[in-house]
Amino acid sequence: MLFKDEVVTSVDRLSSTLFATSRFLHLHPELAYEEWESARYLTSVLKAHGFEVIERVGGLPTAFVAKAGVDHPSVTIAFLAEYDALPSLGHACGHNLIASSSIGAAMALLPFLAALRGQVQVIGCPAEEKGGGKIALVKAGLFANVDAALLVHPSNRTELFKGALAMRALQVEFFGKASHAAAAPHLGINALDAMILTFTNLNALRQQLRQDARIHGIITDGGRAPNIIPDYAAARFCIRALDLEYLHALHRRVLACFEAAAHATGATVAIHQEGEEYHPMKCNRALGALFQANLEALGERVEHTPEDQELGSTDVGNVSQVVPTIHPTIALTDRSEVVCHSAAFAEVAGGAAGDRAVLTAAKALAMTAADLFNCPEALQTVQQEFDQV
Ligand SMILES: [Zn+2]
Ligand SMILES: [Zn+2]
Numbered sequence: 001m002l003f004k005d006e007v008v009t010s011v012d013r014l015s016s017t018l019f020a021t022s023r024f025l026h027l028h029p030e031l032a033y034e035e036w037e038s039a040r041y042l043t044s045v046l047k048a049h050g051f052e053v054i055e056r057v058g059g060l061p062t063a064f065v066a067k068a069g070v071d072h073p074s075v076t077i078a079f080l081a082e083y084d085a086l087p088s089l090g091h092a093c094g095h096n097l098i099a100s101s102s103i104g105a106a107m108a109l110l111p112f113l114a115a116l117r118g119q120v121q122v123i124g125c126p127a128e129e130k131g132g133g134k135i136a137l138v139k140a141g142l143f144a145n146v147d148a149a150l151l152v153h154p155s156n157r158t159e160l161f162k163g164a165l166a167m168r169a170l171q172v173e174f175f176g177k178a179s180h181a182a183a184a185p186h187l188g189i190n191a192l193d194a195m196i197l198t199f200t201n202l203n204a205l206r207q208q209l210r211q212d213a214r215i216h217g218i219i220t221d222g223g224r225a226p227n228i229i230p231d232y233a234a235a236r237f238c239i240r241a242l243d244l245e246y247l248h249a250l251h252r253r254v255l256a257c258f259e260a261a262a263h264a265t266g267a268t269v270a271i272h273q274e275g276e277e278y279h280p281m282k283c284n285r286a287l288g289a290l291f292q293a294n295l296e297a298l299g300e301r302v303e304h305t306p307e308d309q310e311l312g313s314t315d316v317g318n319v320s321q322v323v324p325t326i327h328p329t330i331a332l333t334d335r336s337e338v339v340c341h342s343a344a345f346a347e348v349a350g351g352a353a354g355d356r357a358v359l360t361a362a363k364a365l366a367m368t369a370a371d372l373f374n375c376p377e378a379l380q381t382v383q384q385e386f387d388q389v
Contacts, residue, residue: 002112002370004297010108011363018104018362019355021045025096026350029085032127035062038083039124042099046122049107058140060133062126065142066103068110069119075379077369078121078143079106080151080319082128092346093129094154094332097358101152104362109369116373121146125315132315135276143323147379148287148372151316152361154349155329156336157303158295160288162329164281165214165240166247167313169274172198172258174267178231188229192222194267195233201257202237212242212308213250240313242280278313281327282320282389286382287368291326294367298360300330324386326368330357 011018021041028037039062043053051066069076079102082095106120113120123142127133143149174195179188202215209215217237223230239254241247255271262269292302316327332353338344348354372379 002116002374004294004367004370006112007108007366007370008363010111011104011359011366014104014107015359017045018100018358021103022096022100022354022358023350025083025099026091026354029090030083031087032084032130033060033062033133035083035126038062038099039064039126042081042083042103042124046103046107050110051106051122058137058142060126060136062124063133063137064124066106066122066124067119068106069113070117073119074117075373076119076121076146077372078123078146078149079103079365080134080149080316081122081124082151083124084127084129086129086341089341089343090346091349092341092343094340094345094349094354095128097154097349097354097361098151100358101361101365104358105150105365105369108362108366118373120369123149128315131275132278132318134315135278135318138318138322143319146323148382149319149323149325150287150291150365150368151327152365153327153329154332154354154357156331156333156339157305157329158300158331159303159305160292160326160328161283161285161307162281162327163242163283163308163311164278164317165212165242165311165313166244166280166317167238167240167278168247168251170237170239170254171234171272171274172237173232173234173270174262174265175270176229176231176265176267179229181227181229185229189231189266190229191233191265191267192230194261194265194269195219195222195235197261197264198235198258201260202254205253205257209250210241210246213246214238214240215250215254236274242308244279278315279317279321281314281317282325282386283307284320284324284326284382284385286378286385287324287326288328290371290378291328291364291368294371295360295364297367298363300360324382330361332357
């Protein structure tokens with residue numbers, strides 16, 4: 001039996017290490033797939049605390065798995081660490097706090113694992129902001145022997161469950177024929193016109209879509225000079241929906257918009273998928289209920305807001321489809337206008353409020369793992385829900 005006050009004390013003992021970790025990452029923001037310093041720092045802290053670290057897992061140079069506990073555990077809990085930052089904004093999504101709270105929970109549980117016959121893992125997940133590193137880790141089978149996956153994301157609100165939209169990202173290119181725009185327009189094929197028609201087609205399509213669907217994009221190449229008929233145009237799009245079936249239907253209709261534009265202008269079209277397909281979030285209510293009770297025991301108040309509104313996409317969705325997962329958020333400030341992906345959020349994530357969030361999140365995560373280690377019935381309920389939904 002592992003008592004919660006022992007877990008809390010264990011996290012408190014680690015506080016200086018956790019604050020130093022979070023602040024180091026904050027001062028060294030690195031972009032998706034380039035998190036060299038961050039991964040090095042995190043793995044060295046974990047090694048120093050007795051974790052066995054496997055680096056470069058899933059074919060990703062900045063991914064890792066750190067394990068501690070017994071070799072053939074009855075229960076294995078994984079804490080997910082994210083540590084990539086955003087272009088020009090640094091840690092404006094607060095992933096420094098995710099990494100620090102996840103290693104904090106794992107390290108705090110370490111002294112108790114032998115008696116519990118348990119194992120904890122920190123799975124170092126690169127590239128949440130771009131590319132979806134966890135998708136490669138899921139495909140590599142890293143979650144096959146994990147009973148539950150947990151992480152806490154900083155936010156402007158403390159919330160338990162939030163959906164996530166399935167997503168595909170596409171690049172489209174149109175190839176036309178250059179010509180003098182004044183002297184010989186009749187000899188040209190206008191690739192930019194194909195692109196403009198694409199946006200017009202998509203705008204028409206958008207009126208007939210379900211509320212959860214999203215299509216949005218930018219033109220990345222629209223020609224060279226106004227007196228040359230553009231022979232090349234390119235754009236990037238994201239398409240999203242709450243479930244994969246609708247996403248795939250949407251995908252087919254978006255392709256038709258591209259092809260119709262090519263047909264109308266005489267351009268040829270090339271369509272490329274960018275990165276992996278993001279899956280929707282499968283929220284585990286039983287696991288979330290354990291986490292909520294622990295968070296409230298620590299004096300935090302949970303807000304209940306609509307779960308299917310104001311959604312983005314995350315590669316945690318793919319993890320949640322293969323193992324019981326929670327991805328709750330914790331408020332960094334009581335100023336609700338300070339939202340993720342803003343300079344103000346980055347500043348808060350590197351200060352005292354960030355430190356406080358790390359400690360609270362690490363405690364609630366470790367206490368929730370303690371519930372699963374202590375009580376096989378609790379884990380069974382979590383697993384049953386996962387199997388049924
Ligand atoms: Zn983000
Ligand atoms: Zn994030």
